[in-house]
Amino acid sequence: MEDQTSFKNICRMSAGEFEMILSLIGPTIAKRDTNYRSTISVHERLAISLRFLATGDSFTSQSTFLKYESKVSRIVLNTWLALNKEVQKYIQVERLLFIELYSLIYFHF
Secondary structure, three states: OHHHHHHHHHHOOOHHHHHHHHHHHHHHHOOOOOOOOOOOOHHHHHHHHHHHHHHOOOHHHHHHHHOOOOOHHHHHHHHHHHHHHHHOOOOOOOHHHHHHHHHHHHHOO
16 A cells, blocks of 8 residues: 555556556657666656656756656656657647647656
């Protein structure tokens, strides 16, 4: 029970909702390991992005919480773009909202 509460506190959604979103955008945000480094999992990528979008904390704050300081902005941007593309199949997102969120994510340091 405590794990579910802390998960919901971090991601602002239930584990089932998280998995549903992950099934939609997981293949798009997945990266491959290289000989030099292992990748950040799709679960972590989505959690980092949801945490940022839900709280509006700075990337620095997010990176200290999740230990990926130099990659947080790129992870959030790529995940949000994949999520936006998938959501547009179901609902119409106004262009102005897209531009505002893109600039928030891209220029938020």
